[in-house]
Amino acid sequence: MDVRSDLAAVRQRPKRPSPLSNTRLADSRFVSPEERDALEGAVSSSQSIGPNIDLVREGDRADSLFIITAGWACRYMTRRNGARHLPALLLPGDVGNLDSLMFDRPGYGLRTLTQASIVTLSRDCALALAAEHPGIARMFTWLALVENAILRNWSMSLGRRSSKERLAHLLCELGARLEERGTRPCSFALPLTQEQLGDALGLTAVHVNRTMRDLRNEGLLTLESRTVTLLDVERLRRTAGFDPVYLHRAPPAQG
C-alpha cells in the first residue's frame, strides 16, 4: 500500500523527482498520500554537498531541518578541553537535526561524513504542516521517539557494555538500519575513521583499532577498504546483546 501512494506522488509531479522517497518523513505509515504531497511541496530541491562539511556548526542557530537523502552525516558535541562525542550517526533517509523543529539551537553540530544529498524544510513550514495535518504531527513525534530509543541504547552501551560489545552493537545497529527490505544486513560501506568510531563509542581510536582486530580474529567480520562484512550476524548479535526491536523498523519482506 505504500507502493501505491508512492506511484501516485510520482504521477502528480513528473517535473521534480519526489525527493522524500525512502525518507523517514514520507516512509512513515502515518502520513496520508495528501500529507505526503504537502511535505513534498514544502521541501527545498535536493542539493549535493561534499564530505566533512558542517550543515550546522556547534552552537549555531538552525532554522531548517536538514534531511539526508543520500550519504552519511553525524551529530557532534565538543567539550571545552577538546574531547568530542558523536551522539548520533545519520544514514540516508534520516533527519539530521530533528531538534531544530522546536529549538532555535539544536545543541550539537551537524556535519556530513561523506558526499551527501540534502533537502531542507524550514521550521516554520514544518510546524505549519504539523498544525494542519495530524498525520504529519504524529510522524514528527514518532521520529523523535525512535531517536530516543536509539539514544537510550547507545547510553546503555556507553554505560554498561565492554568495548567489544559496544563496537559489535553499533555494527549490528548500522547493518539493521541500512537493511533494505529482504536483504540480510551483512555487508556495507562504513565511511567512518576509527577516531570517529571512537567518538561515537566513548573509546579512543587506538582502542577501536584493537577491538576491531579482536572481532576480525574471532571470525565475526572482515573489513577491507572501508567496507565491513558481517560474517556471522547471529553470533555478532549475541556477543553484542543486540535486539533490533528498538529500531522499530518494518520487518523485512519475506522472500
Next chain:
Amino acid sequence: MDVRSDLAAVRQRPKRPSPLSNTRLADSRFVSPEERDALEGAVSSSQSIGPNIDLVREGDRADSLFIITAGWACRYMTRRNGARHLPALLLPGDVGNLDSLMFDRPGYGLRTLTQASIVTLSRDCALALAAEHPGIARMFTWLALVENAILRNWSMSLGRRSSKERLAHLLCELGARLEERGTRPCSFALPLTQEQLGDALGLTAVHVNRTMRDLRNEGLLTLESRTVTLLDVERLRRTAGFDPVYLHRAPPAQG
C-alpha cells in the same frame, strides 16, 4: 499568562483539583486553556504508590502514559548478565514512559524510587487528543525532543566525562530540573542509593561513593540523610561542564 489559564481551569472544575498542574503536559506554552481542559478531562484520577514498585515491567506492554505528579521514578534496562542501566530519572511533572505514546512496548522498565503520585492517560486518548488539538500534538513532540536533549547529554557524560565530572553534571542537572522559579538549585532530597546512582552514571556503587567523597572534600557539596546541598553551584557547574540550556526550561523569574 500561564497563571490566568491555570485559574480558569481551576474555576471550571471545582470538584476535582486539576491533577496536571505543574506537570510537563499542562505547563507547556503550546497548549491552550481549552486544550489543557481536554487533557485534564482525559487523565485518570491521581493515585498514590509506594517506593520500588514497577509501573511497567521491563519487556512488558504498556497502553497508558504514566505521569508522575509527585515523587521520583526511573527507567531501567537490564542486560542478560544482570548489569543494569538507568537511562532516565523521572521527577515530579515528568511523563514516565513517553515512548508508550507510539510503541506497544517502551523498551525499558518504569519503577518508582519513592512514594509517588501518578495519573495515567491511555495511549488511545492521547493520540486522539493529539489528532484533534495541534497544540497537544506539538506538546508531545516538544516533550520527546527535550527527553532527547537530556539523553544526548547523558551519553556525552558516559562517553567523555570522568566519574567526578559525571556525578557533578548529574547533580547540576537534577538541581536545575527541580528548580522552582526564582529559587537557586542548592539543596534537595536525593532519594537514590549509590548503586542506583552508579546505574545511571555507568559506575559501580563503590566508585560513586569515592567520587562523592571527593566532591565533599573539595567543598562542593554536603550530603546528610539523603539530602544534597550544593555549596558552590558555579564551581560545581564549571567542574562538570554543565550548561542548563539543553534542559529548555523557562528561565527562573527575576526577584
Next chain:
DNA sequence: CGGTTCGTTGAGGCCCATCAATCTATGTGG
C-alpha cells in the same frame, strides 16, 4: 617525491572495577 591522513602495533600507566570487610541505620520479634 614529500606531505598528510589514517591504520596498526608496542610499552607503560591510570582510572575504575572487583572482592572483601567493617560500620551505621533501620526494622523486627522475643
Next chain:
DNA sequence: CCACATAGATTGATGGGCCTCAACGAACCG
C-alpha cells in the same frame, strides 16, 4: 530493651580494561 537481620554507606587491597604516548606502515594526493 536487646538480639538479630537486612540494606546501604564506607574504606582498603588488588587487578584489569582502556588510555596515553610513541613509532611506524600504508594509502592517497598535489
